[in-house]
Amino acid sequence: MSLEEDIKQTRFTSEYQKLVLNVFYTANWLGLQHNQLMREYGLTGPQFNILRILRGQKGKPMSVNALIERMLDKSSNASRLVDKLEEKRYVLRKVCPNDRRQVEVTITQGGLDILSKLDKPVTDLEENIKGINIEEAQLMNALLEKMRKSNNTQ
Amino acid sequence: MSLEEDIKQTRFTSEYQKLVLNVFYTANWLGLQHNQLMREYGLTGPQFNILRILRGQKGKPMSVNALIERMLDKSSNASRLVDKLEEKRYVLRKVCPNDRRQVEVTITQGGLDILSKLDKPVTDLEENIKGINIEEAQLMNALLEKMRKSNNTQ
DNA sequence: CTACATTAAATGTATCTACATACATTTGCC
DNA sequence: GGCAAATGTATGTAGATACATTTAATGTAG
Numbered sequence: 001m002s003l004e005e006d007i008k009q010t011r012f013t014s015e016y017q018k019l020v021l022n023v024f025y026t027a028n029w030l031g032l033q034h035n036q037l038m039r040e041y042g043l044t045g046p047q048f049n050i051l052r053i054l055r056g057q058k059g060k061p062m063s064v065n066a067l068i069e070r071m072l073d074k075s076s077n078a079s080r081l082v083d084k085l086e087e088k089r090y091v092l093r094k095v096c097p098n099d100r101r102q103v104e105v106t107i108t109q110g111g112l113d114i115l116s117k118l119d120k121p122v123t124d125l126e127e128n129i130k131g132i133n134i135e136e137a138q139l140m141n142a143l144l145e146k147m148r149k150s151n152n153t154q
Numbered sequence: 155m156s157l158e159e160d161i162k163q164t165r166f167t168s169e170y171q172k173l174v175l176n177v178f179y180t181a182n183w184l185g186l187q188h189n190q191l192m193r194e195y196g197l198t199g200p201q202f203n204i205l206r207i208l209r210g211q212k213g214k215p216m217s218v219n220a221l222i223e224r225m226l227d228k229s230s231n232a233s234r235l236v237d238k239l240e241e242k243r244y245v246l247r248k249v250c251p252n253d254r255r256q257v258e259v260t261i262t263q264g265g266l267d268i269l270s271k272l273d274k275p276v277t278d279l280e281e282n283i284k285g286i287n288i289e290e291a292q293l294m295n296a297l298l299e300k301m302r303k304s305n306n307t308q
Numbered sequence: 309c310t311a312c313a314t315t316a317a318a319t320g321t322a323t324c325t326a327c328a329t330a331c332a333t334t335t336g337c338c
Numbered sequence: 339g340g341c342a343a344a345t346g347t348a349t350g351t352a353g354a355t356a357c358a359t360t361t362a363a364t365g366t367a368g
Binding site: 032044063064065096099100103 | 346347349356357
């Protein structure tokens with residue numbers, strides 16, 4: 001983990017600059033662990049994310065647009081992610097009868113099955129962040145949200 | 155910013171799960187702003203990152219391997235990033251005479267110039283996180299580092 | 309010195325990201 | 339109804355990510 005030392009060594013012009021790097025680096029560190037896990041189950045991170053959102057719908061279909069709104073990466077291409085999941089028979093696509101522009105995406109039983117297999121290892125991974133305790137996690141959550149709210153991102 | 159509300163609404167199984175999502179989301183939010191800025195200068199985030207690392211070398215060349223070690227995204231492809239930067243004449247590649255497997259990468263004056271143009275806007279962007287103060291930023295930095303240190307990532 | 313392992317970088321491949329564009333459908337206005 | 343604007347999705351493209359494999363140079367054991 002050499003950027004770990006790098007972050008320490010570097011003379012940062014400000015605490016904010018360090019924070020930006022730290023957030024990038026931590027997300028990357030978490031992402032690698034997630035990807036590695038997903039990979040074992042033939043999924044990718046973004047694909048897993050979509051399946052999890054769909055499961056949250058409890059059977060109700062969701063339009064692609066609604067999916068995009070809930071995705072972590074909004075600019076990523078939901079259409080093509082749904083393509084991949086459809087190939088694997090984890091989701092179904094159906095043209096919405098009320099508005100034929102829309103496509104209703106639903107998770108299949110196969111999709112639910114793979115998710116349930118992933119639940120335990122994913123939770124383990126997340127709970128594995130044991131260097132910080134619950135109070136610290138709460139504090140970080142509050143600070144991360146405060147951080148995003150603050151500025152004038154048009 | 156609909157995931158913002160999503161994060162709030164969702165019943166998280168744990169504070170840790172929320173933290174993971176929050177870190178992903180914040181990194182993404184920061185990354186979009188960075189990318190937008192880099193784009194105006196014909197660079198991408200990773201390319202900028204490499205240039206900044208090379209500038210830190212103060213003229214000393216660096217092998218591709220050394221670059222990878224210092225990159226935020228280690229698994230990204232340093233060779234090809236250096237390709238792009240070489241095309242733009244921002245770096246030079248030279249086979250190392252002592253070990254001809256290695257390639258010495260150096261930043262050019264053009265590379266230094268584009269970086270100096272970017273310094274101000276990048277700093278502005280980072281300093282723009284004004285919803286949290288310096289003490290909070292320090293706290294977050296400490297917690298993020300603690301978070302990464304804690305667990306048994308093999 | 310040959311044989312084999314190791315190392316450094318490049319290349320290959322699949323997927324994802326970011327953004328532009330195309331196309332069909334729907335909506336709103338006249 | 340007819341037409342322009344908006345909407346929803348798909349497609350195109352360039353570049354990045356993640357990981358496996360290849361190529362070339364070096365190191366090392368026998």
